[in-house]
Amino acid sequence: MSQDKLIIFDTTLRDGEQSPGASMTKEEKVRIAKALEKLRVDVIEAGFAIASVGDFEAVRAVAQVVKDSTVCSLARALDADIDRAAEALKGAVSPRIHTFISTSALHMAHKLQMSPEMVLEQAIRAVKRARQYTDNVEFSPEDAARSDVDFLCRVVEAAIEAGATTINIPDTVGYKIPHLFGQLIRTVRERVPNSDKAIFSVHCHNDLGLAVANSLSAVMNGARQVECTINGLGERAGNAALEEVVMAVRTRQDIFPCQTTIDTTQILNCSRLVSNITGFPVQPNKAIVGTNAFAHESGIHQDGVLKNRETYEIMRAEDVGWTTNRMVLGKHSGRNAFKTHLKQLNIEFKTEEELNAAFTRFKALADKKHEIYDEDLQALMTDVSTGENERIKLVTMRVVSEMGEMPQAQITLNIAGDELTCEAKGSGPVDATFKAIEQLANSQVKLLVYSVSNVTNGTDAQGEVSVRLEKEGRIVNGQGADTDILIASAKAYLNALNRILAPSERQHPQATASII
Ligand SMILES: CC(=O)SCCNC(=O)CCNC(=O)[C@H](O)C(C)(C)COP(=O)(O)OP(=O)(O)OC[C@H]1O[C@@H](n2cnc3c(N)ncnc32)[C@H](O)[C@@H]1OP(=O)(O)O
Ligand SMILES: CC(C)C(=O)C(=O)O
Numbered sequence: 001m002s003q004d005k006l007i008i009f010d011t012t013l014r015d016g017e018q019s020p021g022a023s024m025t026k027e028e029k030v031r032i033a034k035a036l037e038k039l040r041v042d043v044i045e046a047g048f049a050i051a052s053v054g055d056f057e058a059v060r061a062v063a064q065v066v067k068d069s070t071v072c073s074l075a076r077a078l079d080a081d082i083d084r085a086a087e088a089l090k091g092a093v094s095p096r097i098h099t100f101i102s103t104s105a106l107h108m109a110h111k112l113q114m115s116p117e118m119v120l121e122q123a124i125r126a127v128k129r130a131r132q133y134t135d136n137v138e139f140s141p142e143d144a145a146r147s148d149v150d151f152l153c154r155v156v157e158a159a160i161e162a163g164a165t166t167i168n169i170p171d172t173v174g175y176k177i178p179h180l181f182g183q184l185i186r187t188v189r190e191r192v193p194n195s196d197k198a199i200f201s202v203h204c205h206n207d208l209g210l211a212v213a214n215s216l217s218a219v220m221n222g223a224r225q226v227e228c229t230i231n232g233l234g235e236r237a238g239n240a241a242l243e244e245v246v247m248a249v250r251t252r253q254d255i256f257p258c259q260t261t262i263d264t265t266q267i268l269n270c271s272r273l274v275s276n277i278t279g280f281p282v283q284p285n286k287a288i289v290g291t292n293a294f295a296h297e298s299g300i301h302q303d304g305v306l307k308n309r310e311t312y313e314i315m316r317a318e319d320v321g322w323t324t325n326r327m328v329l330g331k332h333s334g335r336n337a338f339k340t341h342l343k344q345l346n347i348e349f350k351t352e353e354e355l356n357a358a359f360t361r362f363k364a365l366a367d368k369k370h371e372i373y374d375e376d377l378q379a380l381m382t383d384v385s386t387g388e389n390e391r392i393k394l395v396t397m398r399v400v401s402e403m404g405e406m407p408q409a410q411i412t413l414n415i416a417g418d419e420l421t422c423e424a425k426g427s428g429p430v431d432a433t434f435k436a437i438e439q440l441a442n443s444q445v446k447l448l449v450y451s452v453s454n455v456t457n458g459t460d461a462q463g464e465v466s467v468r469l470e471k472e473g474r475i476v477n478g479q480g481a482d483t484d485i486l487i488a489s490a491k492a493y494l495n496a497l498n499r500i501l502a503p504s505e506r507q508h509p510q511a512t513a514s515i516i
């Protein structure tokens, strides 16, 4: 094994599964194991064979199906556990038994109720027994981070002497601070005389949000295996997130003295699979795999990224499985992103003034909505291209709707330069609005169709209204969009009304955008 290889040991199926609510069936474990093999993790800890018949079967199934990764089962430092692990791993091309026993004073006294000498003996016995089944044996002194260093070194030396090929130093309760954990790894490696006979590994928990930082600090101090999980799943606050460890090492090759052989393009697939199977959603701002990890909404950032992605991206989204980075249009966006995005939708501006007018309308909409979707923009641009010079314009409107009362609309229109106001009642608020418009316009049109759809999801969605009017055999459609469905209705009605009252269906010379 070359010195600069960092072994990635994935324990999503064992420690990840210990997360309350994350239990997986045998079939689910096999699906994840196949994805992990494709990701090219070096070791898959498939479960804890003695835990249950189901977990034994799951370890066995994973061992039979996975060919390119080592498959591992956890076992306490007990003969029965080790025998059961070996039994489950029988079909594996490359089996590993991972045995462990606590070495902290707290765990020994209160949990195991064993003296340190008894623990030392049991560790040696367990490693030797595991070695009878395979020459790939990992030993973990559980709660190592809170153990007395002298005793820890004694146990580690004895475990290597007994045949352990990997020594895993766990921060079982996520207690360590990065520089101190790094120091611990260096100390143990330096003080244990036979430390060069084993690969040193770390297994960090995230109780203080330091699992990845602690793991990386250990790597800087000689650890060459990191135990981690997809999405950071795991007991309590979880384990070190595989995707973060792998991408940190890859992105900062200038400081890490080692490399993984992970196919990073499979990271997102694995993340989604684990999230779907466990039902644990990935937070949007999660590094690497969150939906916002490669998304930009701020105009200054978007402008920078459009000019050169490296201005605000330290990794390529494509390298971890995203199709590309993402520009999100919202209230913080600027003209460059707006224009670029509309171009992708085949909407182009002929002049700077057209762009500015559309951009003003976009900002007004963005003030009302959290996020602007393509459909919002299409609706917005349709509105822009038909609204400006129409004969009848909406000035203001107010609709009162009260249970048990007929809804009432008060509407002010600008008709050929004159502002006129009137009120009308209707069977519903839309009916009242249209009746009020008709009282002023007196157009004698017939409403054939009224339909409303939400352009996007959520209670802040833009509603798009379509109406179809008929007058003397001529039929026209009109559209309007707004976050207020009644305003969208009035706009749609007026849009159609202006068309039907015009001498013929006109092309608006003042159109501020063209949809190609
Ligand atoms: C830090 C970690 O993640 S460790 C792994 C944690 N994962 C799990 O516990 C999940 C799987 N566990 C299980 O299904 C069950 O706990 C089993 C099947 C392993 C054991 O079940 P039970 O026999 O009912 O024991 P129980 O869980 O109540 O207690 C654990 C026993 O193991 C002992 N034990 C704990 N760790 C070790 C160890 N590394 N080596 C030897 N004995 C151990 C405890 O002292 C306790 O012994 P006691 O019953 O004599 O007091
Ligand atoms: C079994 C060991 C490695 C463990 O999960 C821990 O200490 O957190």
Ligand SMILES: [Mg+2]
Pocket: 015, 170, 172, 203, 205, 235
């Ligand atoms: Mg753990």
